[in-house]
Amino acid sequence: MFMPELPEVENVKNGLKDLVLNRKIEAVTVLWDNIIKDPADGTFQSTISGQRIESIERRGKFLLFILDTHVLISHLRMEGKFRVEEASKPLTKHTHVIFRLDTGEELRYLDVRKFGRMSLVEKDNLLSHPSLSTLGPEPVAEALSVQWLSQFLNTRKRSVKSCLLDQKMVAGIGNIYADEILFASKIHPERAGESLSPAEIKALHGSIIDIMQKAVRAGGTTIRTYSNAHGKGGNYQQNLTVYGKTGKLCVNCQTPISKIKVAQRGTHYCPTCQI
Ligand SMILES: [Zn+2]
Incomplete structure (x- = not known):
């Protein structure tokens, strides 16, 4: 999907x-x-x-x-x-x-x-x-603060992956970028929102802004049929580290990337890097 x-x-x-x-x-x-x-x-x-x-x-x-x-x-x-x-x-x-x-x-x-x-x-x-x-802030430094993320996550028992997909926390993130953001933050997708430490929330905040900005600059990710009105897709797929990489080796530690279901969505992560 x-x-x-x-x-x-x-x-x-x-x-x-x-x-x-x-x-x-x-x-x-x-x-x-x-x-x-x-x-x-x-x-x-x-x-x-x-x-x-x-x-x-x-x-x-x-x-x-x-x-x-x-x-x-x-x-x-x-x-x-x-x-x-x-x-x-x-x-x-x-x-x-x-x-x-x-x-x-x-x-x-x-x-x-x-x-x-x-x-x-x-x-x-x-x-x-x-x-x-009900949309949350855009994933840019001017709109999204660490304080807002902490406030949202600290009261959520559900998984951090599910929180990232929740448009009320941050607007615009879906399955691909949620997986990429969690890998970059070294956070396991099934961790409860409320279990994240202040340092992890800070890392998550940085990764959200960084990855969404790079993906915007790349014109997005082209998987299957996506393209803009000129028929032109993006090229962020070259930067993907875990999404769609099940069984491929982690770029950091060479552990095979795993795929599990979290929040009803196929979720890709490195079992060694993301704890
Ligand atoms: Zn790894």
Whole structure:
């Protein structure tokens, strides 16, 4: 199972900015209703039509299209993709939402699994929207403090892996980067959040910021089908140390990497380095 995490969504955002920034959306066609989470009153298409794409932002794993009066929140979930194509180009069968632009091109949302979701909210209500209101800080030094991590982890009996996947603690981390962060911090993924020492929380904090920043710079990790709107993937897969490396030798100690289930997710770690 692969879901785009913060670095991949950041890359998608940057690709889209090059292609559709300042374009006006003239019309919207929804071919698969379930992709639209809200508003549920059928005004999604009519509200967007005529609005300009003022900017494109990201919060956690959510893409935010800032329009004139509203914000389109898009979560790609497992297989969601945006493509910009000439309107004359035939649609593939996995195209579910089409935004016709004033250039004559179309911004097309494709999703093989149909798990992705879009919400349209008024600008003033963006931060109180349920998708964003409970998100924790972004994994950057300016937003994420050691104190916040300590406060969160000190009251959690569940595993540190599960806490890293919890978007309330830090926004944007998923299965790949959680495993990489725990390896870099030398912390066993099954350790209870509350069992971490102050030194371990400090190491975890440093690894979260370091790994997410490097992954953003690399354009994310390309596994299976992920790519941005230019069809370009990232290259962080070259830096992976434990994720997908079951049975390969640890880069630090040559112990074979193990795979177990933690928080219902396949979890990769070094049994010698991570205690
Ligand atoms: Zn090791």
